Amino acid sequence: MKKRIINIYIGMAALLMLPACQQFEKASDAPDVKALTAVISANLNLGTDPAPEQLSVKLINYNENYEINTTMDPSGTLSVGNIIPGIYTITMSSEETHGQYTYYYSGSAVNVSIVADNKPISVDISAAKSGALLLKEIFYCGSKTSTGGSYFRDQFYEIYNNSENVQDVKGMCIALLNPSTATANLPTYSIENADKYVYALQIWQIPTNKSYPVNPGESVIIAQMADNHQKSTLNPASPVNLLSAEFETLVNTTSIILDNPAINMTMAFWPSPTPQWLTTVFGGAFVIFIPNEAINPANYINPVGSTSTKVYKIPIADVIDAVELVGNANQVQLKRVPSVLDAGATTVGGTYLGVSVARKIKTTLNDGRVIYYDSNNSSNDFEVMNPPVIRRNGAKAPAWNTWK
Amino acid sequence: MKQIKYIFCTGALFISLFAVNRLSGQTNAVVNTPASLEVIKAKSLWINSSNGAGLVLDKISDFTELYAGYSFNSGDYKLNRTGKDENILGVSAEGGKNLENAFAWGKFSFKNISQNGTLYNTQTVDFDRVMPYVVADPNLSDWKNQEYKLEMAVSSKPLWDRLLVGIKGEYVNKVGAKQMDPRSEVYYYHIRLQPGAVYTWGNNSLGANVLYENLNQRSKTTNSDTQVNQDVYVLKGLGYSYDAVVGGLQSLGMFIYKGNKLGGAMQYQHNFPFMTLFAEGRYHFRVEDVISTPTKPKKQGSVRENSYAADLSLLFGKSDLARVDISYLNQSTSGIEYVQVLDNSYNVQKWIVVFSSVRSTFDVQELNARFSFFKDAKRDYKWKAGADIKYRNNDDLYIMPESVEKVENLFYGVYASYNLPISGRWSVLAGADIQLKSNLNGRYEYNGPEPETDLINACMIPDFEFMKSEYTKIGARVNVVAKLAKSAVSITGRIDYYKPSEGSNDRIDAQIGLGFTF
Known part of the structure; x- marks a missing residue:
């Protein structure tokens, strides 16, 4: 009788703990946050329009109200560091005068999740003469x-x-x-x-x-x-x-x-x-x-x-x-x-x-x-x-x- | 509401069993008084431990206490979330009963709390746990809260003359309603079970228990005036937040908190000829998830907590009783945030977690020492005196972008009470205490994206200043006790006055009540 009571007692304790296990496992896996780096490149879809000499690059994490601004040479890649893991909108823009026209170069990648280091991101860039x-x-x-x-x-x-x-x-x-x-x-x-x-x-x-x-x-x-x-x-x-x-x-x-x-x-x-x-x-x-x-x-x-x-x-x-x-x-x-x-x-x-x-x-x-x-x-x-x-x-x- | 009535009735019934049983069985018993209950608890080492199985070892005599009181807090020396004025109507009942060689203990308490003039609390009724993912708004508001707490502990009679088994349990239910837009209805409960066992040999007792706790909170926020939407902050800790709106199509959804805690403790007692030593080590691991909009759940965050604690109690003497308590707490809580994307596929439409990481940490170290001396404490005591000191260090960090909040305080004080017989059945138990708080270190540096918001300037910074402020507290209490045939009745009065060393703010905490002890 006493043994049965003890067995019931141990079984009851084990049963109580089961619901928590899955929740604990997920939470235990979360590492400390660390800054990430993304490798950004521009994909120029310009047709016959001239290429820009420089592009302004902006990474915005709206959830965090966090923004990184920099510039890049469109022919190369840009390594951007100090990124908080999250969902980013990446915009590139430039305004340059070539001949008699002012060209607006722009492109963006929306809702890009940057959660791993050195993530490559390519942004399509198009050109337009000023909007009417x-x-x-x-x-x-x-x-x-x-x-x-x-x-x-x-x-x-x-x-x-x-x-x-x-x-x-x-x-x-x-x-x-x-x-x-x-x-x-x-x-x-x-x-x-x-x-x-x-x-x-x-x-x-x-x-x-x-x-x-x-x-x-x-x-x-x-x-x-x-x-x-x-x-x-x-x-x-x-x-x-x-x-x-x-x-x-x-x-x-x-x-x-x-x-x-x-x-x-x-x-x-x-x-x-x-x-x-x-x-x-x-x-x-x-x-x-x-x-x-x-x-x-x-x-x-x-x-x-x-x-x-x-x-x-x-x-x-x-x-x-x-x-x-x-x-x-x-x-x-x-x-x-x-x-x-x-x-x-x-x-x-x-x-x-x-x-x-x-x-x-x-x-x-x-x-x-x-x-x-x-x-x-x-x-x-x-x-x-x-x-x-x-x-x-x-x-x-x-x-x-x-x-x- | 029906559930609340059930809780109240269950609690009242539960406690009345102790009272009725005590009265019916009490023929030549000595009447308990508030002072004798203090002595009973001062002599008990297992009653405040995690292990209910050891209650038998405390050799507590039967007791029952019923209490109804009204307390009133007022003053500007407070946290934003605390009411400028608070009125609390409370009822409690506690009892311990020997059942042949077993022992049962239970306590029920109820509080009806009215808070006036709270700020930056939109939907929280439980501030006892670390939870950074809450909602705050800048509107001055009242709160109407109710709290129910049921506690029990049972210890078996000795098995094989060596083994005691038992269980300790606790059920807490809190409901709250914020009275100004954005107004919330909040329902909170936690249930805790701690089954344990104690093995005894000679003058030694070794105990162990496990702990399981389940927690749930639902908070729904709406507006009474549907024409005016209300801006709120959804907090992430240390002043980090995002903006949300209550009202309209984009209204903030319901918040649901679900938590589990697992842990365990070990106890050891040794009876020396001149002293009893009791030591306990505890550990728990808690995880609590916060989701919003349960029909399309989005994770707002999670907390992961590791807590280590150790207590040491020494009990000297019998007639003149001295007790030393030393306790240590080391608790580390991590705030986990999630990167989520919306899967808009037809028939899916849900938030997918693509990454989770610890974004903040909330660490607490606490060291507490207390000495109490009871003169002539065979049953009631003649007088008692004591001193306590507590060191507490709160060290909070938001990792990226880095912000810190650190508050290191020292609390210390002395107290004394005198039990003065007036006539045959009348006595007065009068006491006074003084406590001081010294700040050893305090730093709050917010490096987030919005340093000029009301949340930072009107909430976080004033609350930090309050937490690191130094104060002197003076308290006085008096119990007028009349012994009746089988019980004692007491009228209780207490007042505590807090005065910070800087500024003109202060706060009074006063209470009156009527108690019955059996």
Whole structure:
């Protein structure tokens, strides 16, 4: 009897300890962290364009808020040390003048895990003459009312001509990509060459009935609602008056939503429209593009596993500019925009803050025209602005905007 | 809530068994008082050890104590996470019972805690363990907490006149609710079992026990005002953190903590003619994982802890009792962080761990010595006096980028109590103590990416300054005791006043209560 008691006793003790064993084994394997080295090289895909003499290299670990900056000779390799193990976005960029052109060299590798020493990393580098039209400022997070409520009708998107030449925005589209907010649940698509497209939930198009020329240094404003948001019936605490916007995304008029002087855009694709084009105040992903064929809403596709979500595929080759907006810096890992379009992301870091993201000034020419950064990396190119301002830094409205 | 009622009822029932049994069996017994219970525990060497099997060797007489009290803490001399004011309503019951040649001991306690004016604590109710992976927010808030603790120990009667077997157990349940956005509901429990055995021969006893503990905590944070999202810091230790938001589609998910602890201890007792020696060596290994968003689990970190401890107790005399306790603790906790990638494949969609490494370490060394003397301690004592000294060294390191926090303190003090008979059944037990804290070393160097955040300037640096600050504590306590026919009733009052050597802050910790001893 006594022996049986002791056996039961020992057995019970052993049984108690079993659940812990697997957890202990995993934790025991973790070594002390040590600095790593990565070997980085540039893969120049330049066609007939001249090669850059030097590239700036940036390694960003968004989770750690840790950044390493250096430079390299594009023809060789670069050994970068002092790397904390983690997930990195590696960008290379350079701006050089060859002959009469300014070339922008850029490339990036996104979500690269550097967890072993001397990891080789190759970054594809392409060259572009300066970008023409770009998303210059986006006010997406909304504002607070004086009573603490949330106001979201004052969203706007400013598109700027950053080039030397006149650009026509006739037929140009702005699209909100799927999913509307940065999330770990990124959808997949079962189509051929799925990685050659981005997938829009909603597309608004500038009318195709006439030309809308935009001169160098001019910008056009696309407003959710091109009204004076500071008037008493809307939100006197709003930072913006958008009556001078060139375009608005009017769905239907209501007692609050008026048909303002701005030109109404065409709702080219939006399977389930709501009374206003409210894009997520947490930060959507946007592209502007000129479609190479008419948009047919019936040609939608569904993400794998979803029949309720309808998206329209846009060839990456048609995209003029893209900006990834996220809720906070840690969500860069949840990117929706391919890195070839935007290697990073920008954020105001909250909602209803009454602040915007705007491109940083690269240079100001003798005639006062401002050239903005366009390295295809929103993490580098944008900064948070308080308050949002349309046509800041002297940007002009096009001559055809007679209501400005 | 139903679970909490069960815990309370179980505890109350468990303890009342001791009380009822004691009363029914007590015919010519001498009544226990608060002073006699102190003597019982001072003479016991196994009751505070890890091994319940040795309880029989303590030869403790039966006792039961019931206590209900209210305590009040107030003052600015505190950590950020501590309430500026705290009100605690507590009930406890403890009992020991000889069962022929076996012995059983149990204790139940309940606390209802209201904290006002806490900062930088969003979802933590248990600060007893090292856990760097927690959430903090800068909003001033109140907390409503409840704590339940059930403890038991049983020792068998001797087997083959040589062997004692026993078990010690503990169940702790804590629930808490933060009262301002971002507000949390937190549920915590741990259960600990320590089966053990003791072999005796001659004047010697050799014991050994194992330890197993399981821990679980769930913390869900939401906003009452859904129009306003709240920014929080998800901490990683020494001020390293990442930003997150409570509210909206990107809201911070639930945090779940799951931990296991395994360990063991060995004890040795030798009875000299003039002294009893008791020594214990303990070791435990703890691992605790922290995950967020259980529907798509992402590891926030893990801790891995190795702890070594040794205690030595010497007991001299019988009528005039002297006791010396020396203890040493060496605990090293490693903070493990994970590199994870999101596998977005359809039907998979989960975070994959591609690398894990120790990013931080939290080391503690503690040496404690205490001397107590009880005059005329056959049952109640006439007076007691003592002194204690404690050295504690906290040495924390964030490895990359390197940051350090080191606090080395010395605590020392003296105390005395006098048991004054007033009349036949009345007596007053009055005591006073003074304790000083000296800082030997203190250094906090944060070399992380965001040195100018509120987290660093308003939380980490002030908390470090508090931990290394020097203070004088003066305390006084009084028990007015009335002996009844089969029990004693006591009214207890206690006050401790903390005054740091620098600054105008201070803190008062006061308590009143009503106790019954059998």
